[in-house]
Amino acid sequence: MKDINFKTVFNDIFIELQPLENKGVAASYIPELAKIDPDKLGIHLVHVDKGNFYQGDSQERFSIQSISKVFSLTLAMRIIGSELWSRVGVEPSGTAFNSLIQLEVENGIPRNPFINAGAIVICDVLMSYLDNPKVDLLNFVRKIANNQNLQYNEKVAESEKLTSDRNKALIYLMRDFGNIHNDVDEVLDLYFYLCSIEMNCCELAHSFMFLVTGGVDLTSGEMIVNPSQAKRINAVMQLCGFYDEAGEFAFKVGLPGKSGVGGGIVALHPGKYAVAVWSPRLNKKGNSYMGMKVLELLTTKMEDSIF
Amino acid sequence: MKDINFKTVFNDIFIELQPLENKGVAASYIPELAKIDPDKLGIHLVHVDKGNFYQGDSQERFSIQSISKVFSLTLAMRIIGSELWSRVGVEPSGTAFNSLIQLEVENGIPRNPFINAGAIVICDVLMSYLDNPKVDLLNFVRKIANNQNLQYNEKVAESEKLTSDRNKALIYLMRDFGNIHNDVDEVLDLYFYLCSIEMNCCELAHSFMFLVTGGVDLTSGEMIVNPSQAKRINAVMQLCGFYDEAGEFAFKVGLPGKSGVGGGIVALHPGKYAVAVWSPRLNKKGNSYMGMKVLELLTTKMEDSIF
Amino acid sequence: MKDINFKTVFNDIFIELQPLENKGVAASYIPELAKIDPDKLGIHLVHVDKGNFYQGDSQERFSIQSISKVFSLTLAMRIIGSELWSRVGVEPSGTAFNSLIQLEVENGIPRNPFINAGAIVICDVLMSYLDNPKVDLLNFVRKIANNQNLQYNEKVAESEKLTSDRNKALIYLMRDFGNIHNDVDEVLDLYFYLCSIEMNCCELAHSFMFLVTGGVDLTSGEMIVNPSQAKRINAVMQLCGFYDEAGEFAFKVGLPGKSGVGGGIVALHPGKYAVAVWSPRLNKKGNSYMGMKVLELLTTKMEDSIF
Amino acid sequence: MKDINFKTVFNDIFIELQPLENKGVAASYIPELAKIDPDKLGIHLVHVDKGNFYQGDSQERFSIQSISKVFSLTLAMRIIGSELWSRVGVEPSGTAFNSLIQLEVENGIPRNPFINAGAIVICDVLMSYLDNPKVDLLNFVRKIANNQNLQYNEKVAESEKLTSDRNKALIYLMRDFGNIHNDVDEVLDLYFYLCSIEMNCCELAHSFMFLVTGGVDLTSGEMIVNPSQAKRINAVMQLCGFYDEAGEFAFKVGLPGKSGVGGGIVALHPGKYAVAVWSPRLNKKGNSYMGMKVLELLTTKMEDSIF
Missing domain, CATH: 3.40.710.10 (DD-peptidase/beta-lactamase superfamily)
Structure with a gap:
């Protein structure tokens, strides 16, 4: 440099x-x-x-x-370590063959933690381990940002829910393959707050x-x-x-x-x-x-x- | 470190x-x-x-x-520079959806220079610009290796030709999309020598x-x-x-x-x-x-x- | 003969x-x-x-x-005639490439009324036109069967709901493409009763x-x-x-x-x-x-x- | 009627x-x-x-x-009967997922005898059993048509060869899976004459x-x-x-x-x-x-x- x-x-x-x-x-x-x-x-x-x-x-x-998917990944790695990689991969997703197609072919294991499906699985993991998922997650982000001032934008989160059909398709497909362990609506709720x-x-x-x-x-x-x-x-x-x-x-x-x-x-x-x-x-x-x-x-x- | x-x-x-x-x-x-x-x-x-x-x-x-595909890519970049990227991409290929499937969906443009299809396109580019492709390519490898002693293994190259059906399918599919400009057999010949x-x-x-x-x-x-x-x-x-x-x-x-x-x-x-x-x-x-x-x-x- | x-x-x-x-x-x-x-x-x-x-x-x-999908198709054709074919196709689905993959590629229009996605769309159509969808549908089947005795098996219908993740993925994907007009749970409820x-x-x-x-x-x-x-x-x-x-x-x-x-x-x-x-x-x-x-x-x- | x-x-x-x-x-x-x-x-x-x-x-x-693919199928069934169905299927091909994609996924067995890949396999079968494939095939068509006057249009057949890259990709892919037994060029030659x-x-x-x-x-x-x-x-x-x-x-x-x-x-x-x-x-x-x-x-x- x-x-x-x-x-x-x-x-x-x-x-x-x-x-x-x-x-x-x-x-x-x-x-x-x-x-x-x-x-x-x-x-x-x-x-x-x-x-x-x-x-x-x-x-x-x-x-x-989606930038906050790095935070949720980080938190999940802190909590369950390398166990995480049985639930989600680390490979690029390819492309047009994204979303449901690849997910169906690969039996409900998302290619990586940053595509929607992968980030949803990460939220499912957090749901299983955090006492107050939404609160705990935000506090973690505040901590690594050294900023107690950070907030979810609830309006954004709630708006996302209104256009969430594709994400619902993803999460139900993954649950069909056994890769979602918590209540579908609660997992998506956490996901939308994360993104807000x-x-x-x-x-x-x-x-x-x-x-x-x-x-x-x-x-x-x-x-x-x-x-x-x-x-x-x-x-x-x-x-x-x-x-x-x-x-x-x-x-x-x-x-x-x-x-x-x-x-x-x-x-x-x-x-x-x-x-x-x-x-x-x-x-x-x-x-x-x-x-x-x-x-x-x-x-x-x-x-x-x-x- | x-x-x-x-x-x-x-x-x-x-x-x-x-x-x-x-x-x-x-x-x-x-x-x-x-x-x-x-x-x-x-x-x-x-x-x-x-x-x-x-x-x-x-x-x-x-x-x-396939390691030598880095050499052929390097030589092609020396010759035609960024023009190369209209013929081949720089994205990971995804996976199982590799080879002909992705190539057909993406109109004969291989995802990157290291999957077979991409390396074949690189050989096609070299064929268009080199006087004696096989000789010139080997000389280029010798040059960057500082080793006049390096050789193709002709036995390997000729053996590869006997199991080349999949590569022929790839090259004909790409030619169907207009992404191969030289004689199919000559391009594959160069490709097999490169890999040997x-x-x-x-x-x-x-x-x-x-x-x-x-x-x-x-x-x-x-x-x-x-x-x-x-x-x-x-x-x-x-x-x-x-x-x-x-x-x-x-x-x-x-x-x-x-x-x-x-x-x-x-x-x-x-x-x-x-x-x-x-x-x-x-x-x-x-x-x-x-x-x-x-x-x-x-x-x-x-x-x-x-x- | x-x-x-x-x-x-x-x-x-x-x-x-x-x-x-x-x-x-x-x-x-x-x-x-x-x-x-x-x-x-x-x-x-x-x-x-x-x-x-x-x-x-x-x-x-x-x-x-699934045999009863012929009855629901028949009823939908009686109600909206050839308009139906803007919502669902009449082509064989191909195969392994079934379900979500094809549905995603073809923008939420199921290939035919007999694959799950297609039968769900038919149920959505019936929901839009019938006053008491479950009652009216059963009455229609009784009528063409000349048998007032026919029944849904509620146990079967309710059991199906417990393993409905794949169908939920299908219906949310279709709703994402605008091809579901009614409440998702009500449509699936009708679908499961139909099949029972x-x-x-x-x-x-x-x-x-x-x-x-x-x-x-x-x-x-x-x-x-x-x-x-x-x-x-x-x-x-x-x-x-x-x-x-x-x-x-x-x-x-x-x-x-x-x-x-x-x-x-x-x-x-x-x-x-x-x-x-x-x-x-x-x-x-x-x-x-x-x-x-x-x-x-x-x-x-x-x-x-x-x- | x-x-x-x-x-x-x-x-x-x-x-x-x-x-x-x-x-x-x-x-x-x-x-x-x-x-x-x-x-x-x-x-x-x-x-x-x-x-x-x-x-x-x-x-x-x-x-x-392609209408003549019915004739080649008929002749192949006369020659090897139901053995034929280990080489080619009888299912509709689906669609957009046609050609090489489906063929790759299904290991080189074409879905049916009427898609290009399937008709090419039929020609490969005929090559294996007929003494003079082109002559014998034409004679068979003449026979069922009761018309000694029928001809290949050689100009058409030869023209097809000039735009045959896609078919070459198909046949090499199938040969890679072991589903072509004769010389690739001779099989395609018979195929193009059949279609002419x-x-x-x-x-x-x-x-x-x-x-x-x-x-x-x-x-x-x-x-x-x-x-x-x-x-x-x-x-x-x-x-x-x-x-x-x-x-x-x-x-x-x-x-x-x-x-x-x-x-x-x-x-x-x-x-x-x-x-x-x-x-x-x-x-x-x-x-x-x-x-x-x-x-x-x-x-x-x-x-x-x-x-």
Whole structure:
């Protein structure tokens, strides 16, 4: 990595992207997402040594959606460790052959913890072990984010339930294969609340720092997961964090990361930094159009990726 | 990475694995592969600073098979650059839905350059640009390996042709979609010769050093590919280098790499080292059973992976 | 058709089958089905001119299960006519690629009214048009069977609900595509009651006579469906009445028909007769092992099929 | 069947269809098919008792294409009888999941003898048993058609070879599964010649009369196949004769039949008549748009189908 001032790099990126058309369409399947200004753009980077760098709408909270599947995975790994991998795989899902097709062929074992089916199984695991799943899960996220202020957006969670037919199909198919152990509606309730967490880029970047440090919370010094688990979470993000665009992201950005349909993307360089970007317009694969561009420019200009 | 003596690590790994049953079956679909002693085990690591470390049958040549698909990809990227990506993708293939099914659904564009279909398309590209494809390709491999001694094994290549029905189905399906431009038999001929290259672990590890150094040949100082291309080849290896076990390899080993049906695996840590292992027995996904174990122990003991 | 005494033919068939092992396993996914003696065997044929012929356990009622999907289809065609075909197709489903996979690929439109998804859509249609769906549907079946005595088996219907995860996955997937208009639980409730109807071979054969006569109820003279509709129902039975064994049944028996997982099969020769057989052991495709054999011998001995 | 004068029915049908737009596009993947006037329309019906009826372009020869797959199937059944069914199935293929996908999943056994893969396997069987496959096959067709005048169109056959990549993919995939026993190019050569046979509607209807009569050649009295085999060929046509529109054809026309990409359709009513129509424009499923309409009107007006 060149010795670069990130602030300058962010400036350059924003200038370079300004003339570019912000393509894609923001998610609008629930009213709360449809209301957001689709042209918001923010970035925040936390470096282990060099501190914080940010630009644009980095202080505005948004729905982190699927990004929080990294938190639920982390919590499930803390609770049952490697037992988890009998319930969900670690392989990329392939693609068009996603969702129910692959799930049926593979007997109700989702390919990885980040596709919907996999994240639902993770919620089922949490339901089995947590006393107050919704409360405990939120507290865990607050803990690793060092932020007692984080909240579910109940409106978002409740809205999701109204368009939940596909997820119901997924969960009933998995229960048919014996891979769901709790009440279907309660599991989905937890899932929708999980996806409704809101953060801004700054909060998001900080909440992923434990994966930069090999599992350690920099503030408290507590070990969130052990170094081997941290590496494995990063590996799963690298392989499966971007729906059917994981290859593209690895190819162009070269960092493990996770995207959400709210337009957020978080990526991280183990040992160095975590970075969160937010821009609501999504490309055809469901990832933030501008977010991908920003991160591609970032690792290109810094000549630094994990590869 | 701990400051560890690799030699000691290798010793430890070999001792640790000794009582373990070497599971799996060596490839035997062609007589040349069936003849090999299935319990061979060798490893060779080249570190940019610390030099060479090896153990076991590291000086015995074997058929590197699909590992050489990294060489053909590299050569194709040198020749036509990013144009290549209109002919072949960079996404993991998914799985069981591999081969012809996905290829038919996705209109003859293979998911990545390492599945058979993708490597065949790469050979078709090489056919279009090289004067003497077989000679030029071998010379390129010799060049990056700094070894004029490397050879195709003609017996292996000719044997492959006798069991080439599946590959013929693939190439004709792709030609039906317009994604093959040269004579089908000539393209397959090049493909089979490519897969017949033989190396030992030492030669193999050295031949991948240009991907450790950001594209530079350490011996000659020549730039084989530019740094961005080197990173991208590594990213594609990480996502697609192990058939339907790429996630497993990323999860357990945490390095980009490529395996071959001859029992070889090469992996590398950008900026640090390349390592080649060889053990002919294959697990159910077609990757070396012991090779995977050795590499998992290696990165575990060294507490070092790219994640 | 030879001028044959059906009674003699039945005798011959039973003698011929006696030494044969009754292969297959009776359905046991709900307790009510598991209780049935798996070696029951009955047959009853009603000929338009020659009257009734029967043998074996033809007077014992059993769960007709999917056979009643012909009744629900008939009722739906009476109510909304050809409009129905925008909601469900008339093509065979193919096979292994059944259920959710095909349904997802084809946007929630089931291939035909006899696969589970299709029968559920038919129930959804009935829900939209009937005042008291469960009562009205049963009354319709009683009417075409000329038998006020027929009943749902509530125990069976309620048991089915306990193993309904796969059907729930199907209905939620279809609702996700907009092809379910009523409350999911109410639609499935109607579906399970539909499948729980019990008849004996005699009652079953009589209830299909309106499809032998071009739509006319022989007792009342009423037109249940018009001749064109009767032909079409027969055509759909021919093409789709035996899961992934429709071709086998057409090939060996050569009559339109419908089977149920309770071991019943009904078949008919337009203009001539309807015949019902019952034997609980099912072959691997889910059709009555002995039932198929009996009908194959019947049309072979009589040298008479629609082909 | 009403006592109707077919000539009058044909007149009525042609008048009724005149104002209708002839939709669809004629096949043009080979020059010989592209040259044909797409608005040709002919029909010829041969009744066992009432003789011949025809209208329109019924005397003009056209490429019968896939219709001749019924002849090759018939010849293969004569030669090896029921052994044939270990090489090819009798089930409808499903659909979109056609071609290579299903073939790969089902281990190289084509679903039925009328999809390309199945017809190619039939040609492979004929190659194994006939002395002069091309000559013997043509002579067999001439024999059942009672017409020494019939010919392959070599131009068509040779043109097909130039666009044969998909069929090559199919045959190599099947050979990979062990389901092709002869030289690939020779098998495909026979297949393309088979599909190049030319007939007019009159010749075509006559050549199918042995399937109306239970296997007997009306002219010579010779038994082409036994009655059981004739019924089975009819059953396979009913279930599989119209690609992914077999259900639609059974539903609307209600007769066993077979279509070809040249715009021909032949259908037959066992015991009564065979009818051939020709109109080159194809609907989206690859069947003659007008041909389907003509036959639907025919069985509707005559109130007569096998159902």
